[in-house]
Amino acid sequence: xxxxxxxxxxxxxxxxxxxxxxxxxxxxxxxxxxxxxxxxxxxxxxxxxxxxxxxxxxxxxxxxxxxxxxxxxxxxxxxxxxxxxxxxxxxxxxxxxxxxxxxxxxxxxxxxxxx
Amino acid sequence: xxxxxxxxxxxxxxxxxxxxxxxxxxxxxxxxxxxxxxxxxxxxxxxxxxxxxxxxxxxxxxxxxxxxxxxxxxxxxxxxxxxxxxxxxxxxxxxxxxxxxxxxxxxxxxxxxx
Numbered sequence: 001x002x003x004x005x006x007x008x009x010x011x012x013x014x015x016x017x018x019x020x021x022x023x024x025x026x027x028x029x030x031x032x033x034x035x036x037x038x039x040x041x042x043x044x045x046x047x048x049x050x051x052x053x054x055x056x057x058x059x060x061x062x063x064x065x066x067x068x069x070x071x072x073x074x075x076x077x078x079x080x081x082x083x084x085x086x087x088x089x090x091x092x093x094x095x096x097x098x099x100x101x102x103x104x105x106x107x108x109x110x111x112x113x114x115x
Numbered sequence: 116x117x118x119x120x121x122x123x124x125x126x127x128x129x130x131x132x133x134x135x136x137x138x139x140x141x142x143x144x145x146x147x148x149x150x151x152x153x154x155x156x157x158x159x160x161x162x163x164x165x166x167x168x169x170x171x172x173x174x175x176x177x178x179x180x181x182x183x184x185x186x187x188x189x190x191x192x193x194x195x196x197x198x199x200x201x202x203x204x205x206x207x208x209x210x211x212x213x214x215x216x217x218x219x220x221x222x223x224x225x226x227x228x229x
Contacts, residue, residue, distance in 0.1 A: 004158070033216075042119075042205050042219025043159070056216060091158055104217065106151075106158030 002026065004107035006092050012113045018080035021110045025073070025094030031055075032069055033104060034077050035091040043091055049075065082114045117142045119208050121220035129228045134178075134193040136223050138206030141187065148189040149207040149217065150180055159205065165189065176200070201227045 005024040013019050025032050030051050035043035046065065048055040051072040060067070064083070069075040079086055089111050093104040122137040140146060147166050151159040163174025170182040176199075180191045189206060206220040 040124075040221065042207070042221050043217075044219070045216045048216060093158075103161050103164065106160070108156070108158045111156075 004092055004094055004105055006090075006107040006110055008110060009108065010111050010113075012115065013082055014115050015084055016081040018078065019082055019112065020076055020078045021090050021092075021112075023075045023077070023092030023107060025075070025092070026096075026105055029094035029096050029105075030072070031095045031097060031102075032075050033093040033095075034067055034075070035093065037089040037091055037109070039088070046077070079112075082112075084114050087112055087114045117146065117208055117218050119206050119218055119220035121204075121206050121223050123223055124221065125224045125226070127226040127228060128196045130198055131195050134191070134196045134200065134225065136191040136204050136206075136225065138180075138189045138191065138220060139187055140189065140206075140208045142208060145184060146208040148180075148182060149209075150174065150178070150189075150191050151205045151207060151219075153203045153205065153222075155202075162191070162204075196225075196227045198227050198229065201225055 007022050032049045034046045037043040046060045047057040047067045049069040052069045067077045089109040091109045092107045095102045095104045118141045120139045149164045150162040152162050153159045162178050163172045165172045165182045173179045178193045180189050182189050203222045203224045205222045207217045209217050
């Protein structure tokens with residue numbers, strides 16, 4: 001079974017530029033998550049999708065971050081414009097349903113450096 | 116609000132020694148508890164989880180953890196460390212009855228000396 005795929009793996013941009021990350025979850029997984037992991041900290045949830053609907057985006061900085069999951073499969077996370085403090089690893093995860101105890105499977109992450 | 120505290124940002128053990136990584140949580144109701152491992156430049160992988168039933172949970176790679184409600188703890192142990200165990204370990208909690216987002220601790224980096 002293929003895991004969660006993410007691209008690109010690394011990205012370096014200058015502040016005020018825009019950037020987009022892509023995630024392909026495990027086939028059949030209805031729930032998709034985007035996390036931000038700043039160096040030295042644990043991952044923090046940015047947004048959670050159930051199929052193509054948003055379940056929770058309470059911690060997403062909506063003035064600069066946006067995410068979509070068209071057709072309930074792949075997802076894209078965008079930052080526009082980027083700030084220095086957005087430097088982090090962006091992790092995508094998926095789970096088969098929305099039950100709290102279900103395992104989330106993580107992709108390898110996209111490491112973003114904003115200069 | 117829920118929170119997770121991992122005592123010790125860095126733990127170093129000798130190969131063959133006991134591994135003990137500490138995790139305490141705060142939650143108004145008994146939560147679901149998880150341990151994830153992250154190897155360099157990789158995503159997180161589930162080691163084990165506690166949802167209900169037996170409080171001693173066994174996971175992959177010889178790890179286990181015990182849910183102690185009275186101590187609000189979920190410490191991770193392994194009897195004998197191996198070099199391949201060197202990684203960062205994250206404790207996480209999710210609250211029953213909510214949308215159930217994972218709240219992660221700050222992580223503990225485990226080093227294993229030969």
